[in-house]
Amino acid sequence: MELGYLYKDLYEMTMTELEETLEYRRQGLAYEIYRIGSLCHSPLIKDFPGSPKEAIPELFPVEKGIPMPDFLVEKAIKRGVL
Numbered sequence: 051m052e053l054g055y056l057y058k059d060l061y062e063m064t065m066t067e068l069e070e071t072l073e074y075r076r077q078g079l080a081y082e083i084y085r086i087g088s089l090c091h092s093p094l095i096k097d098f099p100g101s102p103k104e105a106i107p108e109l110f111p112v113e114k115g116i117p118m119p120d121f122l123v124e125k126a127i128k129r130g131v132l
Contacts, residue, residue: 073111077102080109 055075060068084102099105118126 076109080106 055071060071063071081102084099084105087105088098103110
């Protein structure tokens with residue numbers, strides 16, 4: 051497989067293990083791409099990203115914020131915002 055795993059090994063994992071394995075592998079690839087880019091970038095580039103998450107945000111999951119309290123959810127549903 052492209053990610054360096056055999057199909058047999060992936061089939062033997064539970065769904066949680068499989069999800070975590072593939073997620074960590076994607077983040078590892080993102081970090082490798084970032085490190086290669088940071089090592090060979092020109093000193094003239096001023097806006098080079100400071101972390102892999104800034105360099106390749108589509109590979110990292112969206113962080114969940116603070117949950118909205120129930121009374122605010124009810125008001126938002128009444129107003130038609132949610």
